[in-house]
Amino acid sequence: EVQLLESGGGLVQTGGSLRLSCAASGFTFSNYAMSWVRQAPGKGLEWVSTISYSGYNTYYADSVKGRFTISRDSSKNTLYLQMSTLRAEDTAVYYCGKGGGDYSAFDIWGQGTMVTVSS
């Protein structure tokens, strides 16, 4: 079964850091671009970041550029999002998704992990 499972969310203070993980299974992880998409409470979907299948190319939304870093470990079939200098407006459910690169839609989504940034 194709599956993505996020972890690492939680409550963090403004200015703090957090690392999200997304464990992939059921497909050849190293063949696909992977992405993070977030959704603030009661709001719509916002793309955050994409990493190419090789890991060589990364892309970020302006709202997180310079604060968030996307990476992947194909030996562990795991996608990461290192988040630093967190702000209240980063509070959201963070989803990992398969796709977003090479003209591909997000065909598989994880269940999401909640990140709450509070002072």
Place this chain on the structure above:
Amino acid sequence: AIRMTQSPSSLSASTGDRVTITCRASQDVSRYLAWYQQKPGKAPKLLIYAASTLQSGVPSRFSGGGSGTDFTLTISSLQSEDFATYYCQQYYSYPLTFGGGTNVEIK
């Protein structure tokens, strides 16, 4: 950034109704357009990609059309399980962008 504008933002419909949602891109995205369905507390689900290609397992009552800047999602006969929020998304260029969503409610 390419802005995606959906309309309407919400609609009320009855089971069996034909429903059409529109999505307009602020610039040409060719056919790199996807539609997602999201139910409360759940992750989005891909319905349609490449503007009109039905994702595997999605019922045929869903269809997509359009190219360039104007796109539609049509549900031919609304079922109870279709009440949800629908989003369009362009994947033509970065930053990838979503429409604001259309909430389909029970009349």
